[in-house]
Amino acid sequence: MTLTLTDVTLTYPDGDTRLTALDRVSLTVPAGTLTAVAGPSGSGKSSLLAVAATLVTPDRGRVAVAGTETSGLGRADKAALRCDRVGIVFQQPHLLPSLTALEQLQVMAHLSGGSVRASRGRAMELLAAVGLADRANRRPHQLSGGQRQRINIARALMNEPAVLLVDEPTSALDHERGAAVLDLLLGLTKERSTATVMVTHDRAHLDRVDRTVVMKDGRLSAPGPVRAAPGATGA
Numbered sequence: 001m002t003l004t005l006t007d008v009t010l011t012y013p014d015g016d017t018r019l020t021a022l023d024r025v026s027l028t029v030p031a032g033t034l035t036a037v038a039g040p041s042g043s044g045k046s047s048l049l050a051v052a053a054t055l056v057t058p059d060r061g062r063v064a065v066a067g068t069e070t071s072g073l074g075r076a077d078k079a080a081l082r083c084d085r086v087g088i089v090f091q092q093p094h095l096l097p098s099l100t101a102l103e104q105l106q107v108m109a110h111l112s113g114g115s116v117r118a119s120r121g122r123a124m125e126l127l128a129a130v131g132l133a134d135r136a137n138r139r140p141h142q143l144s145g146g147q148r149q150r151i152n153i154a155r156a157l158m159n160e161p162a163v164l165l166v167d168e169p170t171s172a173l174d175h176e177r178g179a180a181v182l183d184l185l186l187g188l189t190k191e192r193s194t195a196t197v198m199v200t201h202d203r204a205h206l207d208r209v210d211r212t213v214v215m216k217d218g219r220l221s222a223p224g225p226v227r228a229a230p231g232a233t234g235a
C-alpha cells in the first residue's frame with residue numbers, strides 16, 4: 001500500500017469558527033492504481049491532495065506515504081519525503097517561462113540536490129513517455145495548453161515518486177485532450193507503479209480509472225474496491 005489516509009480531519013479558521021474542509025477521510029491507494037476523487041468545487045478535493053502531499057498538517061488523523069508514517073516528522077523531514085517520494089501536479093502548470101521543456105524537468109533534479117547534467121537522460125525519457133520528445137527545446141509559450149499539462153505531469157515524475165497527486169488535470173482542456181491526458185496518467189501509473197490520486201470536478205472519462213470516490217462537503221463516499229489492474233501485483 002503506498003498511500004494511506006486514516007481518519008483525517010482538516011479545518012481552516014473561518015471568522016469565529018472553523019470550516020471543516022476534510023471530515024474523517026480515510027483512503028488507501030495501492031501502488032499501480034489510479035483513484036479519481038470527484039466532487040463539486042469547494043468540496044475539499046485540493047485540501048485532500050495538500051494533506052496527502054504533507055504540505056498541510058491535518059488537525060487529526062494519519063497520513064502514510066510509501067510506508068512512512070508522517071505525523072511524527074518535522075518540516076525538513078517532510079520536505080525530504082516530498083522530494084523523494086511524492087510527485088505533485090498542480091492545477092496550474094507553473095512552468096518557468098524562460099526554460100525549455102527539457103530544463104523544466106531538469107530543475108527538479110537540481111532541487112533535489114542531483115546533477116542537472118546527469119538528469120538529462122531521465123528528463124528526455126520522460127518527455128518521450130508523454131509524447132513530447134520532439135518538443136524538448138520549446139519554451140512554454142511555444143507549446144499548447146495540453147502540451148504544457150503533459151510537461152507538468154512529466155516534471156512530477158522526475159524523482160521517481162511512489163505517490164502521484166494530480167489536481168484537476170483536464171479542467172482547462174477540451175474533451176478529446178482531456179481523454180488523452182487521462183490515458184497518459186493511467187499508463188504512467190501502471191508503468192511506474194505509482195499510487196495515483198487524481199481529483200476532478202468533471203465526471204467525464206471516469207469510467208476508465210481503477211476506482212472513483214466522491215467528495216461532498218469534506219466527506220468521502222465509502223471507497224469501493226480497487227478494480228483489479230491487469231498485471232498489478234497488489235502491493
Ligand code: ADP
Nearest residue numbers: 012013019021040041042043044045046047048
Ligand atoms: P475543492 O478543491 O474541492 O474545490 P478545496 O479543498 O479547495 O475544495 O476547499 C474546501 C473548502 O475549504 C472550501 O470551502 C474552501 O473555501 C476552503 N478553503 C480551502 N483552502 C483554504 C484556506 N487556505 N483557508 C481557508 N479556507 C480554505
Ligand code: MG
Nearest residue numbers: 045046047167
Ligand atoms: Mg481544488
